[in-house]
Amino acid sequence: MLRRISGILMLSVMLTISGLQAQQKRSLTHDDYDGWENLSSDRITKNGIWVGYMISPQDGDGRLEILPFKDVSKKFVIPRAQGWNFTPDDTYAVGKIVPQEDSIRVLKLKKTKKDDMPKDSLFIYEMKTGKLEKMAEVKSFAIPEKGGSWIAIQFEKEKPAKKDPADSTAKAEKPKKTDGTKLLVRSLDGSKSYEFARVKSYGFSRNGDFLHYVLAEEDTLDNAAIHLLNLSSGQSTVLHKGNTAYERVTFSPKSRYLAFLSTNDSAKSKKPYYNLYLTTTSNPKVEEVATRNSQGILENGRISNDGSIRFSENENRLFFGVAEDYVDYAYESDTTILDDERVSLDIWGWQDAEIQPMQLRNKSREEKRSYTAAMDLTDRSIAQLEDREVNNVILENKIERDFGIAWTDAPYRRAYSWDIQIGRDLYLVDFESGERTLIEKNAPGYPSVSPEGNYVTWYASTDSAWVAYDIVAQKKINLTSGIENVVFYEELHDSPSLPGSYGVAGWLAGDEAILINDRYDIWKIDPRNPNAAVNVTAGEGRKNKIEYRRITLDREEKSIDPKEKLYLTAFNEMSKESGIAEGSMNGSAPKSILMTAHRYYGLTKAEDSDEILVQRSTYKESPDLYLGDLKFKNLRKASNLNPQQANVKWGSVELVSYLANDGTPLQGLLFKPEYFDPNKKYPMMVYFYERNSDGLHNYRSPAPSASTINIPFFVSNDYLVFVPDIKYDLGLPGPSAYNCIIPGVQSIVAKGFVDADNMAIQGQSWGGYQVAYLITQTNMFKAAGAGAPVVNMTSAYGGIRWGTGMSRMFQYEQTQSRIGGTLWEKPLYYIENSPLFFMDRVNTPVLIMHNDEDGAVPWYQGIEMFMALKRLNQPAWLLQYNGEDHNLRQRKNRKDLSIRLSQFFDHYLKGAPAPLWMTEGLPAVEKGRTLKYELGQ
Structure with a gap:
């Protein structure tokens, strides 16, 4: 009896503590x-x-x-550090130490000059001794x-x-006209140092054995x-002097050479001519x-100061840019x-x-366009690799071959406004002669080219296959067609375009084989005998719905040593668990x-040891940095x-499962407030944008909204938030959204803890479109928020995506609008x-955001929706x-939107008083004078 009373008292104490917490x-x-x-x-x-790592607040x-x-x-903590490195x-x-933001803000308020x-400031921190030096x-x-x-x-x-106020004869020192300032070059321990005045630019060689510096002109x-x-x-050593500019200064990889561009034309010249020096x-x-x-x-060309300068790794070849010569237009130069x-x-x-x-x-980019040329440094002969017809030569990070790949989409470019999957003609380019072979x-x-230069590979989406071109044999090889019962295209692709691939994981040493990913597994394929392909992950990925992907531990890796351990990321498509696995090239x-039930990302290995860094998160755990080794224990x-x-x-x-109206199994994310009580009724927000369930273990920071509801904010304020996945049927984007979202919402309501009379939906862009569509089909939501929604596909079809200048036709014919x-x-x-044609069915209050410089969705779409609802x-x-x-x-605008989103939904779903901006509006004469956040009675 005493033991029972003691247990009751203990339970009472625990409940009290829990209540206090x-x-x-x-x-x-x-x-x-x-x-x-x-x-x-x-x-x-x-x-x-x-x-080392940076930790930064949002502001x-x-x-x-x-x-x-x-x-x-x-x-060891260094406040306000930025741009740092070992x-x-x-x-x-x-690294640098920047001024305090509060101090900068105060000075800006005082209109302080720049x-x-x-x-x-600069800091130099010696880790072993703990010595910190600042400049x-x-x-x-x-x-x-x-x-x-x-x-x-x-x-x-x-x-x-400054002039001494006590000396009436003194004159203030006149500043010298120069872009240059003092440069200090010193050993990190301070034992050696060199100082130079009026330096405009500078740079080290890759191995740190030389430094170049350019002096600016000073008062002529x-x-x-x-x-x-x-x-x-x-x-x-003075390399050259007397010209007006020295640019694009570049050391060769082993510091044998230094190349640069220079001109003696006036600094104010609109058409300066540069020469290349070595x-x-x-x-x-x-x-x-x-x-x-x-x-x-290039015929009628000039050396371009907008093109980069590169050397081959063996330092036998120099690459530089050539631009078309300046054109004198009579109208442009007519001074009358x-x-x-x-x-x-x-x-x-x-x-x-x-x-x-x-x-x-693209005007600015085109005005600066340069065409790559190559110089043989043994005899100084020049080969033009690019020109107006073929202007995409692929120069890899390390140029180790005497040839490269070039491509052009010029023959097909006119169709790009409605066909974003246009093809391109591929060429081999000889760096010695500039000769191109189709x-x-x-x-x-x-x-892309294999490491040893034996093959060119690409994914042929028209054939849903990976192909290789044997450079010596001059023949094309289908690498994946012989693998039965496996596809290499994106299996969940649901738009009216050709599906992409899952990518490649690299080449084995000697070009012995290429590693190609399917949805779950990795295949080792020898281009000489592709029918003998080996499933490196033994089919375990597809069997267990686990996506395996090779981890590249060496950032400068050229090819894969088949004898080394094969480290893989592992992601369980059903449970959303992730982690690390060890495989082998023999197919075991x-x-x-x-x-574990976490998200792992950002894996980095020390260059000369097995120590690793990795970030890990869940919805509850911030993505902190973890340390370990390749055992991952x-x-x-x-x-x-x-x-x-x-x-x-x-x-x-939590991860939830449900069925779409057509019986398709789907997943979604249900976010629950802290101290969730299944016997209570909670208002629920529903947010969606295609598929999001794989992000179960993503950490979501409280942040002012760029366009959508901030999930942690609403959950912390006692809302349920449901995020359903959506799969689409071609030609039916609106009905598809309805068929996936509504049954998902109904499945959550059926659990008994949702206040079905107080639910809302919110989305942005494609999500905004789906919000607009849903409120024409159902009245089950108390309020809705639609950001940048397309409501009239007939007018939007002929519009422009001003961010890229592209026609919107492709959006409807091939991609998201489906x-x-x-x-x-x-x-x-x-x-x-198009929801606009059915706006007379809407009975749901709507908050629309659409901005006047929207580069993706035409601004008038939001206006069309608003005016229809106003008229109705x-x-x-x-x-x-x-x-x-x-x-x-x-x-500042993100913060404002966050406040208005929460006020809008609190009013409709929680019965909070409406703010004045909702009840009174914000007349133009009051713009900039008040924000009208104040709540009414």
């Missing part, structure tokens, strides 16, 4: 957004001894945390990419000395010049190696015409390859190393993001899927953020 936790507010943190720029030294000052890999408790010798961490604002007024800095223990620091322009007395600093000897670092005598008159370059007399118009020609909006969008016309994929079943948490979350009502998420034909081929489909006397509000795009970019 519930009282202590609070709901998220809009004020919480700024302080919510994320982790980025995580790095590990090559030797695996030191780790405010961030910090850098550096710690020894073996002891996460010994963190040095190549694994000894130091370097030159008088606080500047960045003020730093404009930029650089360290070598691969080797050396050097740093170059460019300082801000020095302010001229000192000329621009380019210098080479030998970091071993400390000797600085020198060796061992004997720095500059040679002019290419001009616009050089043999081999006033600016207000000049005609300004766009002419849309039916024969144009691209429509005018797309041409205008290997495939109208290929439906993008090509993968062995699970790690499989006992991962240790290094960071501690968002400790404030412990004091906030957060909630949970009609599958032109407006004149399928007019009824366009009408029946249905409650509707249109939020139009001035100068904003499809999704809000400016944080």
